[in-house]
Amino acid sequence: MTPTWERDTFLAAVGDAVWAPSIHNSQPWRFRYTREGVDVLVDPGRVLAACDPDGRAARVSCGAAAYTLRLALAAAGEPAQYTIGRDGVAARLTPGRTRRATPAELRLHRQIRRRHTNRFPFADNPVEPAALAALADAAGQEGGWLQFVTGEADLNGVAELIRGADGRLSADPAYVAELSAWSRGADHRVEGVHPEAAGDAPHPAELLHRRDFGGPEHDATRDPTHAPLVAVLGVHGDGPADEVRAGMALQRVLLCAADLGLAVAMFSQPIEVPAAREGLRRLLDRPHLPQMVLRFGYAPTTCYTNRRPVADVVEP
Structure with a gap:
């Protein structure tokens, strides 16, 4: 054959x-x-x-x-x-x-x-409705859903779930050591999040609490936006195969966003903490658990993380 x-x-x-x-x-x-x-x-x-x-x-x-x-x-x-x-x-x-x-x-x-994850400040500019429709369609084309978080109460609810989940994760020494290994201790030539891509250290005044990859600290937040464009991505199921499908939907959405000139930040902390993930599901009134929280907007191109050579990921 x-x-x-x-x-x-x-x-x-x-x-x-x-x-x-x-x-x-x-x-x-x-x-x-x-x-x-x-x-x-x-x-x-x-x-x-x-x-x-x-x-x-x-x-x-x-x-x-x-x-x-x-x-x-x-x-x-x-x-x-x-x-x-x-x-x-x-x-x-x-x-x-x-x-x-x-x-x-x-x-x-x-x-x-x-395409790259943008961990730096976003401009306080609205995203056109046509772009939102294109992003939702991209998720749907791969069997997923993308629900935009509208209204101050729901946005604050998502923000609190992100902050609470990040705090719970950061209280675990094993999590902190793992995060450090993939940022400060990583071989940035091929993997991990190097300092140029890390963004600033999270600041208490920012609404959407980012993961701390060891970026520089500032006295004030450099991202004071109070109404960022936030969406939650998921699929119609909760099993392992559904998680693979969620990755397909996620990447199609991310590439669509890049094609539209949009920057994207990802917040997976509330997905990693079961209670926060269930709280997010209830907030969205969805039958299935969410898979990722995304922020869309406009920001300058920052720094790309590197990748391993093809020879390292292909089985002989």
């Missing part, structure tokens, strides 16, 4: 897929080239024990990488079909019918290496 995609095509697509987001830039994925296609697997050695003990965030990250791999193959004119969560594999890609890439696929593909 002949291989599915040419190996050079596979390696080029993986070269794009590694630019997917992951918690603390831990990159918890492996890619396996088979006679049937490509398997995307969780790398158990890169699952964060303190803030991701059940591997949920790693599965979301692998879903984001799988979507990026799909997009790269589509842009090359060799799109993939996929299945999720079978035989211990996060996602399995098999060849679809060869066709030309669509303009939308090419636009999103151009954003793969431009």
Whole structure:
């Protein structure tokens, strides 16, 4: 049996897929080239024990990488079909019918290496309603939902859940050590969140409390916005396969935002604390647990985190 995609095509697509987001830039994925296609697997050695003990965030990250791999193959004119969560594999890609890439696929593909998490101050400028609709549609195209948080009471409620969850996490010495290992102690040439990408240290006056990656401290907050644009992303289910699908939806939303010229910050602290996650679900009146809190807006391009070489993430 002949291989599915040419190996050079596979390696080029993986070269794009590694630019997917992951918690603390831990990159918890492996890619396996088979006679049937490509398997995307969780790398158990890169699952964060303190803030991701059940591997949920790693599965979301692998879903984001799988979507990026799909997009790269589509842009090359060799799109993939996929299945999720079978035989211990996060996602399995098999060849679809060869066709030309669509303009939308090419636009999103151009954003793969431009997209980055922005941990710096956002401008106090509104986002156009058409952009909100496009972001919600991007989530829906991957079987997810994106609910924007409207109204001062709900926004403050989400902010309190973020702050409370961050405080609870930061009281755990194992969490603090893990965060330090992936920021101050990481090999920033290939992984972790280096100082140039960390943003300022969180300030008590900022509404949305960011994770502390060791950035510089300031006497006053540099992000005084009182009405940031916040949304919560989720899917219609709570199982491991749903978490992989959530990663696909997340990455499509992030690339759509980049295509629209929007900056994005991610807040996963309330997803990592079960009580806060349930509180967020109730606040949104959703039947399923949320998967990520996102902030959209306008901010200058800051600094990109680095990625491991393709050879390090491909199984021999």
